[in-house]
Amino acid sequence: MITVYHTRLDDMQGEVACGIAGGFNPDRAKLAALLMETGFYEAVAECDLLPAAAGLETVWTMTQNGVLSDSWSRKPPIGLRPLEPTVVVENGRAYGRRSSMVGDVFECAHPDGRTERHVCDVFGFMLIPQQLK
Numbered sequence: 001m002i003t004v005y006h007t008r009l010d011d012m013q014g015e016v017a018c019g020i021a022g023g024f025n026p027d028r029a030k031l032a033a034l035l036m037e038t039g040f041y042e043a044v045a046e047c048d049l050l051p052a053a054a055g056l057e058t059v060w061t062m063t064q065n066g067v068l069s070d071s072w073s074r075k076p077p078i079g080l081r082p083l084e085p086t087v088v089v090e091n092g093r094a095y096g097r098r099s100s101m102v103g104d105v106f107e108c109a110h111p112d113g114r115t116e117r118h119v120c121d122v123f124g125f126m127l128i129p130q131q132l133k
Helices: 014-021 028-036 053-062
Strands: 002-007 041-047 080-082 087-090 093-096 105-109 115-120 125-127
Touching: 002 053, 014 028, 028 115, 028 125, 041 053, 053 105
Parallel strands: none
Antiparallel strands: 002 041, 002 105, 041 080, 087 093, 105 115, 115 125
């Protein structure tokens, strides 16, 4: 299974926002590991149709608005389970969740019990270290 975690953009400020979601950053995986432990991310979707690590790109595509459906969280593609809340209300208007982007985390749960976390990078994904030194 792959669980998708989005950054809480409303909590992001200055350097943290640039470090996790900005352009090239060789330390993005380390920063994501630290931020995962502080509640800076929220689980937004799950998918168990694909082999874990092999499905990262596919699940990323499934969580893009306007690609497989107008709103992946309001009209999810087959095999993707959006997690509550699936709608965000701003100024009295309901919106679906945003698309996955650089800095978001995809957690792969393998059948043998191992888990790996990957942070979405400018091109592809970076494996997040299990333990920081």
